[in-house]
Structures are given as C-alpha cells and as structure tokens.
Amino acid sequence: MTALLEVTNITAGYGDGPAILDGAHLTVVPGKVHCIIGPNGAGKSTLLKAICGMLKIRKGDVVLKGERLNGLRPDQILRKGICFVPQERALFPKMTVRENLRMGGFILGNAKELDRSVDAILDRFPILRERANQHAGTMSGGQQQTLAMARTLIIRPDIVMLDEPSLGLAPKIVQEMFSIMKMMSEEGVTVLLVEQNALMGLKNSDIGVVLDLGRTLIEGPAADVLADPRIQELYLGGRKAA
C-alpha cells in the first residue's frame, strides 16, 4: 500500500541543543492506527513535533502524499492535512466547547461551512453538545480529551497525531479514547499515536513503531511488535500480552 506520510532518517532537537531524533524513520499507512512506543527520552513526542513543524528538521525528510513538508510552519502543515494534539491537549480554557470547536476549523474560511461542521461534531459527541456553552477549562480531563480529539475532525484531516491522549485519565475513560480513535480510522482518518502504556497502545492499534535513543528500532503490524521478544522484555516487563 502507498504510504500517506513518509519520514526518512530525520534528525531534530530543541533549539541549538543535542539531537533528540537521530535517524528516525516512519511509514504511515492510510486509514490505520499507528502507535509509537518507547522508553522516556526515546524521542516519541519530538517525532510528532518535528512532523507538525513545531521543531526544525536538521536532516532527513518528511513527505506527505509526495510533497516535502520540511521547513513549513505548523499552520501550513495543518492546511496540508496533518492535525496535532499535544500532551496538554491545546484547548482554550476560557472559551466554550463550541468556540473551541470553531477554533478547530479556523483555517476554513467559510463561516457557514464551519457552523455545519461544528454542529455535525456536536451531534456525534453528545457529551460535547450537553456542554456546548461550558468553558473548556471547567470540564473533566476525559471530557477535555474528547473535545481535543473531536476538534481535529472539524477540518477532516488526513492524519491526526495524538501525544499521549491517555495521560492522567482513568482506565475506563482511556478505553473511550481508543474507541474514538477506532471510529476515526474507520472513517478514513489515519491516526498516529504516542503512548506510554505500550501494551494498551499496541493492542488498540494496527501498526506499531518502537523508538529508542532517537532511532526507529522496530516497525510493523502491532500484533507482531507486541509478540516481539525484545518488546516483551524491554517494555512489557517480560509479560506475555493477553
């Protein structure tokens, strides 16, 4: 299958500091959920930030549907179809749920089209409709994460990148987050997920990617990655995945 996004041997870091990513690669397949795992400091979040233009790529290429994205600003990369939700969810706490959703479609010039998209999202996520006029900062962590993920769908992106969406959430809520990701992929949106909980992340994904020390160690079907003895030993504490 043709790759939607191809990341080839990229090197990137923060400011003039040392390289966090040092030769990482990634092949993103359309319509699948990809889970990136790895120990702390492996460069998982850095990889997403480099793809979305928040960090300068020092070497290597990021290519979306044949177009090189190196050097573009985050807003330009968003317009190309890649949406990023960072760990802190990037909500506007003093804006209402509806206003946050409207901000999700900021790049859509047409106000009527934006209103239609916002209403469609509110229909799909009843919890957000119930709280449409509530300030985002006053909602629970799970509701905020739902809003952050739902907001990405306003512009119907090709790829949604999520940096640790389960962070700080109760297990039941985390499962709801994975259900939303599954729904996204069923609708043709490709999901690229960074997850600290390797077992849960891989079980809910189609493709697994293991990063270590800024490099791609393993890339393949999530079930194969899960069964890999190195992963069992390194990230799952030697436990067999159920």
Add this chain to the structure above:
Amino acid sequence: MAQFIQVLILGLALGGVIALMGSGLSLVFGVMRIVNLAHPSLIIAGAYVAYWAFKLWGIDPIVMLPVAALILAGIGVLLYRLMFEKEAKSARYSEMTVLLTFALAMMVEGLLGAFFTNTQRVTSPDYATDAFFLGDIFIPKGQLYAGIVSLVIIGALALFLKYSRMGYAIRATTQNRDAAELLGVNVNLVSVVAFAIGIGLAGAAGALVSFVFSFFPAKQWEWIAMLMSVVVLGGMGSILGTVVAAFSLSVIAAFVGTWVGATWSTMTFFLALFVILLIRPEGLFGEKPEMA
C-alpha cells in the same frame, strides 16, 4: 445623600475613561505578554493629536478620536516590527520587553517635550466646562461624554473579540499561543494586529483624556501607576477585569478625594496596586501565576 450620589456619578464618569486607557494595555499584555510601560506616553501622544487639531483647526476631540486612534495604531505597527518582533522568540523576552518599553516611554516623553514643552495643556471644547444639572446634582458633560464614548469603544472591542474571526484568533492566542498556532492561526500577524489595536486604543483614550485631564509629557509617570493598578486588579490580560477594576478604583478614588483629601485620591491607585500584588496577584479575573 446628594453628596454621595454626586461623588458616585463623578467616579463612574471617570471610570469609563480610565477603563479605555487600561484596555489597550491589558490587550497587549494578554496577547504578547508585553508589559507596555510606554502605554501612558502613547496616550499623551494621542492627546496632543486631539489638542492641536482643536487648537489649529477647531476640530472637536471626539470627532478627532478615530484619527488619533489610526495614527497611533500605525505607530503601533512600526513599533512592533522594529522593537518586539525580533524578541518574540528570545528566552529573555519578558525582561527585554520591560526594558524596551521603559526606554520607549523615555523616548516618547523626550520627543513630546522637545516639540510641545512641558506646559500643561487641556483641550477646551464648550462641553468640557459645562454640566447637566439634576436638582443639586451635577454631571460634567465632558466626563459624561468621554465615559459614554469609552464604553461604546470598549463594547465594540468586546464584540469584535467575541464574534470576528480575528477576535477568535486574538482570544485563542491570549489563552494558548502554541495551541492557536497548531490550529492554523498566524500568531505573528495576530500579535501585530493586537499591538496595533492596543496602541490605537491609547490614541483613542488620548483624544478623550485631552479634555478630561490636563496633560503634559511627564504626566505619564502618574498614569502608569494608575493604569497598572487597574490592569493588575482586573487580572493581567483580562479586558472585562480592567473595566470592572477601572470603575471600582475610580469610584473609591472619588470618595477618598472627597472625604479624605484630593492628594489621597491618586494614592488610592498606588495603594491598591501594592495591596493587590500582596494578597491576590492574579487580580479579579486573571490566572494564578505558576509556581517556580
């Protein structure tokens, strides 16, 4: 009772103008985290625009207000491009902007002093010395008109921020700059526009101030303390907070001026700034500062 109502009315009428003077300062801090110490000097520049237009051509300062606002907004764009754009990604951004705006305040004061001397000026349209009478109570027309115009401008600003596309972008950038950029907002453009609006509001306030207060270039040092107390009490970056704080402090200052003494009226603002920073540094509507 009549005196109480009289003082209340005077305080409220001035509160509108003070709110307008502070709203530009608050907007600029909210979006760019620039504590613009030069804001009062730019208000005085706006006051000179209205003063000379009235003196030379007899143009009413309220009519001149949009012109003063546009001239100052243009100056705002130039200042932002020359002074702040390069600093936006500096690790020492906050310190640098405080020093830069302090230097700017000194420069503007020096330039205004060189051109117009330090003579006290006041624009004097007929209504500036006239009043409406309701029995024993009088309402100075100048302060009333300035207060009403200020509230109309602040209302228009609030509607712009609430409903326009650029208003959404400004509010989003104020609350979470990185998130706004991730959602496609050109935060550099937003910063320029917000700075221009902020300085334009200084120009508009200057046109009104020109017939409400007497002014001269060095007056800025008195006003910066007054405006800082209003903006800090409201919560740095909150325009609603600035308006509430401006009315509250203006009314309190009016009562202090009447019952304690005129000198203590100005001291109300200085004392308020000191007390607020001690007991509630985030102000009425601001966010709690992060712990180091």
